[in-house]
Amino acid sequence: MWLLSHTRSQPRFNFFSAFSYSFAICCSLCLIQYLFLTTGICPSSVDLPHPASTRASLQARCFVGGSLLYNPVRNLISLPGTFNAPWQWAWFLIFGSFFSMSAYFYESDLLWRIINAFTIGLVLVAAIISGQTTATLLVPIVFLVLMFATEPNKKRLSYKLFLVFLLLFLIANNFGVFGSALDSIIARWQYSPPQEFIVNQFKWINQSGLEILGSGVGKAASAARKLGKVTLIETFYPRLLYEIGWLGTIVFFGFVSLITYTTFKAYRSLKRSSLWRFSLCLWLFIVLISYNTYYYPLIIEPVAIYYWLIAGILLKLPEINEKLTTKSI
Structure with missing residues (x-):
């Protein structure tokens, strides 16, 4: 019962807020991991012996997480975030897209709703920069499906869709990975x-x-x-x-x-x-x-x-x- 002990008249910290905030923390650590790699604080996979130069390996681990791949020469990236392997991290982000959205609807306090909306943005950014095809493809689709399924007001829906596409545009311009992620999805889909x-x-x-x-x-x-x-x-x-x-x-x-x-x-x-x-x-x-x-x-x-x-x-x-x-x- 304590998991859902939350009413509009008495907003207070609860299980869903804590769980949602944990996603924000994990995705923030993934962003730091990405910045460490792109700025050279953590070494890339370029000079590692094959197959570590083209596949996720513990030899390239950085900051948090486990097996990692970052080879800018071949335009390859596969981040594990806070997990031991990229695949586990990808499905963590996919679940995060469902849970962060549900936590946003559950909260009634404005401040916590803003924080949950920020968490949604972090999950979306982490899914795109992590280089995992499944997460890069599914997470944006999940957010769009949930918006259409849960928002009956067309005006509010249009605002939310605008914010999502604006965020994608900002990711494309500031991180420079959206195009390569899209190319990777198309290439992998065509190959298999x-x-x-x-x-x-x-x-x-x-x-x-x-x-x-x-x-x-x-x-x-x-x-x-x-x-x-x-x-x-x-x-x-x-x-x-x-x-x-x-x-x-x-x-x-x-x-x-x-x-x-x-x-x-x-x-x-x-x-x-x-x-x-x-x-x-x-x-x-x-x-x-x-x-x-x-x-x-x-x-x-x-x-x-x-x-x-x-x-x-x-x-x-x-x-x-x-x-x-x-x-x-």
């Missing part, structure tokens, strides 16, 4: 289109003589390679098929569908405008992660933790809303 990559992994699984119960949990996990032979599969549902077979995958798919449905019913039952918009942002995150098969964030930190936390919050919201309504009466 995500939809073809996913389809090919499904085809490979289907042709590998899949058993009904799969090959065993962990057989497609690179972390288990010291325990025996493993097969690296880079998409989520093909990995599930390989490890736990058709039966286990169908059960799992039904389970996450049940979570998606029950959290949908929970958020739709809310009557308060602020809670409704707040919960819609979180529910859309549940939808994305439940049915996402590109990479496997549901079994990798930090999303593997955030998913269940958000599902629990959404399921508790109707009860919280009813108590707040009763208290106000």
Whole structure:
């Protein structure tokens, strides 16, 4: 109950504010990391031996985070921010786009709303400068989708869209990475289109003589390679098929569908405008992660933790809303 102990008449620091501010701190540290690299305080990856000169490596770590790549000669950058690897950082930013927006709607105090709006900007900047294609592509799209889904007032929506595009313009002019990030997205999409990559992994699984119960949990996990032979599969549902077979995958798919449905019913039952918009942002995150098969964030930190936390919050919201309504009466 203390997570949501917040009313318009009594604004005070709460869990969602603290969580949102943690994103602001992490993204600020990522910006410092970027500035250290671009100004030469931290050495680049240019002089490192291959493959560290073209791939993220611990040899290039800087300030915070782990494996890093910064090679301005080849126009390559891949920042881990405050995480151990760029992929984890990318999905942290994707979750941050949902959570910072939901925290903005939850707050009623003007100062805290301004701070949450600032956090949204930091997440967007960090997603673009980090050089992670998935985050660079998804984070702006997530913000735009959430704006259209949660803002019924067209005039306010136009103001918010203007601010987003203004921020993108400022990033392009001051950081000089927007164009290279866009070029990187186009180049990677042309080299290996995500939809073809996913389809090919499904085809490979289907042709590998899949058993009904799969090959065993962990057989497609690179972390288990010291325990025996493993097969690296880079998409989520093909990995599930390989490890736990058709039966286990169908059960799992039904389970996450049940979570998606029950959290949908929970958020739709809310009557308060602020809670409704707040919960819609979180529910859309549940939808994305439940049915996402590109990479496997549901079994990798930090999303593997955030998913269940958000599902629990959404399921508790109707009860919280009813108590707040009763208290106000």
